[in-house]
Amino acid sequence: MTSTLHDEEYRAFIIRLIALxxxxxxxxxxxxxxIGKPQSYVSKSERFERRVxxxxxxxxxxxxxxxxxxxxxxxxxxxRSSS
Known part of the structure; x- marks a missing residue:
C-alpha cells in the first residue's frame, strides 16, 4: 500500500497548517x-513523518x-484552486 504522507494534496494540507x-x-x-503532546509530535507531523x-x-x-x-x-x- 502506498503511503499517503507524501501525497501532493496531503503535503499542501500540512503546509497550510504550518502557515497557520x-x-x-x-x-x-x-x-x-x-495540545498536551511532546514537541516531537508536532515536528514529526510537520515533517510528514506522521499523519494528522x-x-x-x-x-x-x-x-x-x-x-x-x-x-x-x-x-x-x-x-481546489491549485488543482
Missing amino acids: RKATGVTQAQLAAR DPAEFRLIVLALGHDPAAVFAEISEHL
Whole structure:
C-alpha cells in the first residue's frame, strides 16, 4: 500500500497548517504544550513523518485559536484552486 504522507494534496494540507501556526505566532513547542503532546509530535507531523487525523486537526486548529470548519474550508478551497 502506498503511503499517503507524501501525497501532493496531503503535503499542501500540512503546509497550510504550518502557515497557520506560524501566522498565529506559535512555536512547535508552544503548540505541543497546548495540545498536551511532546514537541516531537508536532515536528514529526510537520515533517510528514506522521499523519494528522481529523480529530488531531480539530485539536490543533482550536489550540491555535481558529475555527476548524473555517480552516478546513480554506484549505479545501486552496486545494481546489491549485488543482
